[in-house]
Amino acid sequence: MxxxxxxxxxxxxxxxxxxxxxxxxxxxxxxxxxxxxxxxxxxxxxxxxxxxxxxxxxxxxxxxxxxxxxxxxxxxxxxxxxxxxxYATGLKGHVRLLCNTSALTEFLPDALAAFMAAHPHVNVDLEERLSSDIVQAMRDGLADIGIVTDSVDSSGLETRLFCEDRLVLALHPAHPLGKGLRRNAALPFAATVEHDFIGLAGDSALQMYLGEQATRLGKRLRYRVRVRSFDAICRMVASGAGLAVLPESAVVRSRDAANLKVVRLADAWTRRRLLLCTRSYTDLPGYAQELADALADAPAAHATIPAPG
The missing domain is CATH 1.10.10.10 (Winged helix-like DNA-binding domain superfamily/Winged helix DNA-binding domain)
Known part of the structure; x- marks a missing residue:
């Protein structure tokens, strides 16, 4: 044919x-x-x-x-x-990079900005997807570099640690779920699913991931409102509008952090290692290898979260 x-x-x-x-x-x-x-x-x-x-x-x-x-x-x-x-206008390279919500909003911006400032002739096509979709796209050769959680099967791909990331529960100090909790106590995600949530707008990979976890419990999350950023989520939670599950780093840097109660979740899937993956590092063009190395060597790649106490 x-x-x-x-x-x-x-x-x-x-x-x-x-x-x-x-x-x-x-x-x-x-x-x-x-x-x-x-x-x-x-x-x-x-x-x-x-x-x-x-x-x-x-x-x-x-x-x-x-x-x-x-x-x-x-x-x-x-x-x-x-x-x-x-390339006729001076471009020297084009890299397609797929990542999940946490990487896109919390860990990639600084590392990616530094790389692009040092490589003005390299363009990066950045797209947010679910980790499972990223792995399949990488196997199909539809992207050069992916950043996924270690909860998905990345067999057949070459992986390196990018960073460690933990999802936490953020709520208003007066929220019923926070009352009576001892310091460093953890709640199961199942204890949250009957309450109202604040989430990200659009087809956020994080919201789809949380939806999958709720479905496994036979539940569906109720969102009072969906907003465009983690900062906006924290602002809504601090006002008492609902609770949220989001990366711990997003809560820490929020200007509303002082008005939030942060509770660890006991579920294993909330403690995640983000992996940098490629089909074959040696087969990547030189500029794509340089980007992969820059991301792996970025400060975020060496950040870890303490073990649950």
């Missing part, structure tokens, strides 16, 4: 226009050439790709599958052209 990019673009235009004639015109091909290309694809696959009628053409089940992949491939080609075009 051999399809070239012209075949795929033609097939897209034929399906989108509903006509081989119109698709051929949009692809700047003669009708006879376009028809031959479509028949060639069908012969190579051994199945029809189009249902032909007086009203035009529609994709078969196989055709819809090809359509999906054709769109992905052409989109990737366009992105490749755009990325490569940047």
């Amino acid at each position: 051999r399809f070239d990019l012209t075949d795929l673009k033609l097939f897209l235009r034929v399906v989108e226009s509903g006509s081989i004639t119109a698709g051929a015109a949009q692809a700047h091909l003669a009708l006879a050439s376009a028809s031959a290309r479509v028949r060639g694809m069908e012969d190579a696959l051994g199945v029809p790709l189009l249902q032909r009628s007086r009203r035009g053409v529609e994709p078969t089940d196989a055709g819809r599958t090809l359509l999906h992949h054709a769109r992905l491939i052409t989109q990737q080609m366009e992105k490749m052209r755009a990325d490569l075009g940047e």
